[in-house]
Amino acid sequence: MPLHYPFSAVVGSDDMALALTLTAVSPQVGGVLIRGEKGTAKSTMVRALAGVLPEIEVVTGDRFSSAPDDRGAETPDGRIPTDAPTERRPVRLVELPVGVSEDRITGSLHLESALSEGVTVFQPGLLARAHRGILYVDEVNLLHDHVVDQLLDAAAMGRVTVERDGLSVEHAARFVLVGTMNPEEGELRPQLLDRFGLTVEVAAPRDPGLRAEVVRRRIAFEADPAGFAAAYADDERALRERIATARRVLDRVELTEWALATIARVCAGFDVDGMRADIVTARAAAAHAAWHGRTGIGREDIRVAARMALPHRRRRAPFDAPGLDEELLDRLLGDDDEPDPDPRDEEPQAENAEPSESADDSSSTDTPSTDQAPAGASAEHAEHETVPEPGQDSDGPAAPDSETSPGGPGSDATIADGGEDAQHDSPAGTEDAPATSADSDSTAGPAASQPGTVASASEPYRTRLFSVAGSGEGATGRRSRARTSSGRRVGAGEFTGSDLHLPATIRSAAPHQAARGRVAGHDGAEHTRLLLAPEDLRSAVREGRESNLVLFCVDASGSMAARTRMEQVKTAILSLLLDAYRRRDKVGLVTFRGFGAQVALPPTSSVDVAATRLADLPAGGRTPLAEGLLTTAEVLRIESIRDRRRRPLVVVVTDGRATHGPHALARSRAAAAGLASLGVASVVVDCETGRFRMGLAAELAAHLGAEHVPLGEVTADSLTRTVDVHTDRARTASRSEGAVAPAPRPDRAAAPTPTTRNEVA
Template identity: 70%
Template sequence: MPLHYPFSAVVGSDDMALALLLNAVSPSAGGVLIRGEKGTAKSTMVRALAGILPQIEVVAGDRFSSAPADRGTDTPDGPIPLDAPTELRPVRLVELPIGATEDRIAGSLHLEKALSEGVTAFEPGLLARAHRGLLYVDEVNLLHDHVVDQLLDAAAMGRVTVERDGVSVEHAARFVLIGTMNPEEGELRPQLLDRFGLTVEVSAPREAELRAEVVRRRVAFDSDPEGFCATFAAEEVALRERIVAARARVGGIELTDWALTKIATVCAGFDVDGMRADIVTARTAAAHAAWEGRDRITRDDIRVAARMALPHRRRRAPFDAPGLDEDLLDRLLGDDDEPDPDPDLDTEPDPQAKAPAGDDNPGADGAAGDVDTAGNDTAGNDTTGGQDAGSGASAEHADPSASAEDCGRAESDAAQDEPSPDTGTDAGADTGAERRPGGASTEPGTVTAGSDPYRTRLLTVAGTGHGVSGRRSRAITTTGRRTGSTGFTGSDVHLPATIRAAAPRQAARGRGAGLDGGRLVLSARDLRSAVREGREANLVLFCVDASGSMAARTRMEQVKTAILSLLLDAYRRRDTVGLVTFRGSGAQVALPPTSSVDVAAARLAELPAGGRTPLAEGLLTAAELLRVERVRDPQRRPLVVVVTDGRATHGPDALARSRAAAAGLASLGVASVVVDCESGRFRMGLASELAAHLGAEHIPLGEVTAEGLTHTVRTRTAARQSPAHPEGEVA
């Protein structure tokens, strides 16, 4: 068995180590999510944790790791005898692969027994194996949401219920859920973040001496694993003994009124939703007190617990970054611990005495309330509160709900901000500005902030794909309604189709001739898997015009608000997003395709505008990026969103080159949309022509919103039915 890197040998990750140890002391803390950049020993430390946990006693031979106290109860394998022998074994660390299916996680029909013996038997999944142990999910943010929901529900309830493939069972599944993730690859939804008890942020140390020590220890371990582990054996034993002592102590720690009130004050002060934060903070504070060898909860215990239990619950809107203001935390906690009770003082405090005001005394108005120690709380899943990234535009900016036509009227009154169609130059173009060969202009541009995002219309890719499950376009996926069957793929057995495939062959297989007892005779070639139709996630590639014509007055604010709204829609639909921008003399990939729409929103907020319009370069860059992504992920269908007014002013024959580039992009067979940003009374209609060359849907900027589209449809319908336009005549 390979040796794992010792837990005590990891340096520079104190918060991560403490969060893991507190969950080892009190699994009711709810697991831990570790967020950090790559190469920060996240996986190393999680795997090392199992090595310092005390062994557990289990019923010998039991597939569900039942404890001695469970003897006499039922499991899916039947009742456990009262005299069943027990044995000691190490705590299991079960790793969940990214591609694990639902039946592999929760369990399903035992196919071998069904085929060979004709009986219905249950094959336990990874959750059963993780019972009374650790369940580790690396890159948990890359798991599909319904799988994460399944894991978190099992971790919260301590049981798994399986209703599939003719199997109906329930079994215990109490484990510590540990997830690691790199935020650059996408975030978890706020409601999923809330289900993790604790979260910690880790990063590589910046001190040269500490980094050198990390390398020194890793090299020593790789060259002599046994010798290196022997060096830290005493420290590993000491940690194990300390965990055992803390577990024995944690049950006797009292949650006093002072501690509960302090916890309630902190959680209310940070405006977290629901009561889960209070419960997790209380349990973690008790675990920390036990870990430190105390019998009472102190201010320091609550502070440590709040630092781990609250940051991810502060993220209320999708683009909000997790975080905690530690100065505010200190003000809410005050400076003093709970005073020691005086055993010689028999008198009760005067209930009429007025408590002094201040942060140290939050009042006696019942703020603490009753804590549901059973954990039957309700998650706060409100994602409408707070303010998204890119918000905060000043009051002088136009209302984001205003139509593009209204903005155009204001812009048409300021001709100096608009380029002349005869000159072929954009406003803000500086002929003396420095240019980057073959790329975007290095000239400075104007940075404009967007406003609060709104609900957008649904943009989809036509046809039926075979991509990753999501919420945008129609596709054959692993989830959704069952529409047919196919040859067996290893999971999701379609029983009716399997029986239909076997039925014509029963006579040839001797059924009814006394050879099989009358049972249905099946073979492996009869097996069928279900074909399900659901929704897939797409690659949404934004190709954004950031030239001078887009920078006119409030137009860029409108554009950024529309793109931010589309990014929010992509976040909710589990899409991958990319960003190509063009201005000045070229185009650049501002953001390669990623699952982190948070990063895309940040890049959008920093996007400057100004200079000429290299439309052809922008389309060519988008086409090249799509070619690369098609090789990397051929099943993820792209949706290109070109945001422009259609003008092309850079280089000779700019308009002709842009039309040729559009035709080249269309030849890739990708779905595309042109968001037309042209406004004003007199329009050239260039964006509409670009959409025709792309074979794309043409959407005016004012119709990106769901409400704007509804208003346009109603207006046109009313116009058709008016006396001036008899029915059937289009204005």
């Protein structure tokens, strides 16, 4: 059995150590979600947790870790004898792989017994193995939706029910759910996020001495794992004894009226959703008091519990940064007198029950000073910092794009000063047309006359569903049709090792029974079971929804800054990003302005990062449309090498103008034709406004083979209004001709015309 890094040897992760310890003291807290950057000992500390947990007593030989009190109860293996012997064993830490199949989670039919012996035997899954232990999910935010659904059911009910392949099985599954994730890889579904009792943010220490100590200990462990573990054996034993003592004290911790009222005031003050936050905060505060040997809950216990139980429950929208305002927390806790703890209630610690230095630091100094960053804010703050444009100071306004501009710094200043490039974005879409339109950069108002102006987005809205035609085989999601591991069964195919399609398997084997020597059962002849061969096995083919790569190609030139147009554009993109978040898509962002294009965000699952980059996107300069399309094609090429199964959807947001370089319009059309040759599904969101429109975005959509959608029709509501308007006009025309208009059908929802590929989200 491989040795794990000792829990007490981890340094620089006090909040994480405390959260895991409180969950160990009181499993009813509901588990821990650990968010943080790469290389911060998240997995190391979780795997080490099992080594400091007290042993549990189980029924000997029971596959479901039944407790002694469960003797006499029914399990899938039958009734447990009331006199069944018991034994003590360490707590299990069961790891749930990201790519786990459904049958391995909840259990399935034991194929060998079914096919060779003709008997139905239940094979328990990972949730059964994790009963009364720890279920650990690394990169929990990358789990497929069908796996998340299974975890939600088990976490809510404390039981697992299996109804498939002729099985009807139910068994207990109460476990501590611990997940780790890197926010850069995407966020967690809100339903699963709420199931974690506590959440902490971790980051690598910035103190050079502490970093040196981390490296020193890690190298020592890798050089001699057994010797390193032996050096911390006493610290591990002391920590284990202190957890056991805290569990005994926990039964006597009293939730007073003062503590209950304070917890309710804090949760209400942070406007959290539901009542789970109050319950988790109360349990965590009790566990913290017991950890320090107290039977009364004080203000500091509530403060520590709130810092970990509330940040992930107060998020109002997917793009809101998690975290907790500690000044508000202190105000809500108030300074009213709390009941003085009775010195007689203090639980004496065992003589040798002090944990190691690092573990003790995580408990005795578990509440950082107020000048530290709030829990849940450090890593997320770094993620959401403003990313300056090339050539832009972090504290100043957006500067010209010197990295992609041949003219270097100050090139756009010539434009602003009315130099020879002042008419760079002409309304005709070519470099030779005069800048006479109201939408040209030189006459677009103050926003356009200052290259690099940053506009803010308004509140996002519900968008239409843009999907990829056909059926794919990408990761499970909620956008386009696909053959997935979950969904409705539509057929059978070659056996893949899971999801056996039993009827199809029998049909495949039936024609070969006589040749294999099976004797029919009649006139007293002996029956023989169905004779199967490996080539007879079939897996179910299921159809569901897949996630896609939604790649935004955004025009950020000067013409887009005219008359608050960029605010509308950013609002539309933010709304589409919110839709991508809900549908579990990957997103990328390519922008073009000035003299070239850049990849503002490589394809990622973190929609939060995309929203942040969008908020900081400046507008101004020429319109290098061809460069934007060529850069988009290159991003798609690279991404297809990384993941060929994920189908892309390109969303080009532009007014269709092209004003950079010679023959700009011709080059942009050639780039559009090249992108169309890749067979990529695409949508052109037309941002052109005003009374006189040139329709260049519609022409671009034709060259791309894309769907053309005016900016105002991105919303789902606009689609319904458009259909209603056309219906009303048709009725009016019918009445004017003396015809009788048919009565409206209230039960029939408005649908898009057959030529569109959109649906109402």
